[in-house]
Amino acid sequence: MKQYQIKPRQDAIELVDFTPQTLAADEIRVELKAASINYRDLVTRQVTKQSVVPFSDGSGKVIEVGANVSDFKVGDKVIGLFFPDWMDGSLNAKLFSNSRGAGNCDGMLSQQITGNADGFIKFPEYLNYQQASTLPCAGVTAWHALFEIPQPTKKGQTVLIQGTGGVSVFAIQLAAAFGLNSIVISSSDEKLEQAKALGATHTINYVETPDWDQAALAITNGIGVDIVLEVGGAGTLEKSLNALKVNGVISLIGILTGIEGKINPFPILTKSLRVFGIYVASKAMQSRFHQALTEHQIIPVISKTFEFEQADDAYLYQKSAKHFGKIVITNNP
Ligand SMILES: NC(=O)c1ccc[n+]([C@@H]2O[C@H](COP(=O)([O-])OP(=O)(O)OC[C@H]3O[C@@H](n4cnc5c(N)ncnc54)[C@H](OP(=O)(O)O)[C@@H]3O)[C@@H](O)[C@H]2O)c1
Incomplete structure (x- = not known):
C-alpha cells in the first residue's frame, strides 16, 4: 500500500x-x-x-x-x-x-x-x-461564500468572481444555477470564454483592464456589485471594496496575491460593507451543498x-x- x-x-x-x-x-x-x-x-x-x-x-x-x-x-x-x-x-x-x-x-x-x-x-x-x-x-467553499453567510446571496444579485481557479469556477456554476448575475475577472480571454460558456454574465480581463473595479461599477450602472468572492487577498481587496455597492459583502476566501498590503478601511465604514471570513465548511454545509448540486445537476x-x-x-x-x-x-x- x-x-x-x-x-x-x-x-x-x-x-x-x-x-x-x-x-x-x-x-x-x-x-x-x-x-x-x-x-x-x-x-x-x-x-x-x-x-x-x-x-x-x-x-x-x-x-x-x-x-x-x-x-x-x-x-x-x-x-x-x-x-x-x-x-x-x-x-x-x-x-x-x-x-x-x-x-x-x-x-x-x-x-x-x-x-x-x-x-x-x-x-x-x-x-x-x-x-x-x-x-x-473548493466546491463547498464557493457554496459557503455565496449562501452560508449571514446575508446569503439572492436571485438577481450580482457577484464579482476573481479568477478561474478551483473555487471560482464552482462559484461561476453556482451563480448561474441560482440566478445570480456574475462578473468574472481573469487574466486570460480564453478562460473568460470558458467562463461565459458556464453561464458567466459579464467578463473582464484584469490584465487588460487593471481598473476592473471601475469596469464592474460601469457594468452595474455605478451602483456596485452585491458581493465579491475575494480570492486575491491583500493585492485585490482595495479594488473589491471599490466595486461593492452600499451594504455590499466581501466573502474573504483567499490570499493569492499575498498577505501584506495597504488597505484603506474607509469604504467599509462609509458604504457599511460586511467582510466575512470564509474557511471551508462544516459537514452540515457540505450536505446542503450536495443537495444544491443534485437539484441543479452541476458537474x-x-x-x-x-x-x-x-x-x-x-x-x-x-x-x-x-x-x-x-x-x-x-x-x-
Ligand atoms: N478560505 C477557504 O476556505 C479557502 C478554500 C479554498 C481556497 N482558498 C484560497 O482561495 C484561493 C484560491 O484557491 P484555489 O484553490 O481556487 O486556487 P487556484 O485554483 O490555484 O486558482 C488560481 C487562479 O486565481 C486567479 N488569480 C490569481 N491572481 C489573481 C488576481 N490578482 N486577481 C484575480 N484573480 C487572480 C487566476 O485566475 P486566472 O488564471 O483566470 O487569471 C488563477 O488561475 C487561494 O488563496 C486558496 O488558498 C481558501
Whole structure:
C-alpha cells in the first residue's frame, strides 16, 4: 500500500509504503479513487514542519466498517471532509486546528484512508469519483461564500468572481444555477470564454483592464456589485471594496496575491460593507451543498487529470495556474 508524505521543510513529497492501521469501532476504511489538489496544498508543502500525508480532498469506496458505525456500509462512495471534526455550527479554535493534509492530520493522497466515520460523507450519486474529489474544499467553499453567510446571496444579485481557479469556477456554476448575475475577472480571454460558456454574465480581463473595479461599477450602472468572492487577498481587496455597492459583502476566501498590503478601511465604514471570513465548511454545509448540486445537476469542471504516480506533476500544473477549474489525481490500483 502506498501513500505520499510531505518531506518537512523541503517543498517535496515522497511516495512511501505503509501498513494500514487496525480499524477502531467508530472508524471506516476507504480505498482512494481520486484526489484533487488545491492552492493550499502548494503552500502546505512549502511550510510544513512535520511529515504529513498531503491533500485535503479525495473520494473513494468504503472497504471496511467499524463495529459501531451505522451511517456507512461497504461499497458506499464517500469523500473526506476538509475539517473532519466540524459537524455543524460555528468554527472554533479546536475544530480549526484539525484539517486534512496539514499539521498532524493526514490528508487523502494515500491509497487507503482510515478515520472516524463522522469525517466522511456520501457524495451525490450522479457524480463520478473524480468529480466528487473536488467537492470538499473548493466546491463547498464557493457554496459557503455565496449562501452560508449571514446575508446569503439572492436571485438577481450580482457577484464579482476573481479568477478561474478551483473555487471560482464552482462559484461561476453556482451563480448561474441560482440566478445570480456574475462578473468574472481573469487574466486570460480564453478562460473568460470558458467562463461565459458556464453561464458567466459579464467578463473582464484584469490584465487588460487593471481598473476592473471601475469596469464592474460601469457594468452595474455605478451602483456596485452585491458581493465579491475575494480570492486575491491583500493585492485585490482595495479594488473589491471599490466595486461593492452600499451594504455590499466581501466573502474573504483567499490570499493569492499575498498577505501584506495597504488597505484603506474607509469604504467599509462609509458604504457599511460586511467582510466575512470564509474557511471551508462544516459537514452540515457540505450536505446542503450536495443537495444544491443534485437539484441543479452541476458537474464540477476538471481541467486535467494525473495518475497517482504523477502527483508531483499535478503540483507543478497547479502552480502554473494554467488550469480552469480543478486538477485531479486518479488512483487505479
Ligand atoms: N478560505 C477557504 O476556505 C479557502 C478554500 C479554498 C481556497 N482558498 C484560497 O482561495 C484561493 C484560491 O484557491 P484555489 O484553490 O481556487 O486556487 P487556484 O485554483 O490555484 O486558482 C488560481 C487562479 O486565481 C486567479 N488569480 C490569481 N491572481 C489573481 C488576481 N490578482 N486577481 C484575480 N484573480 C487572480 C487566476 O485566475 P486566472 O488564471 O483566470 O487569471 C488563477 O488561475 C487561494 O488563496 C486558496 O488558498 C481558501
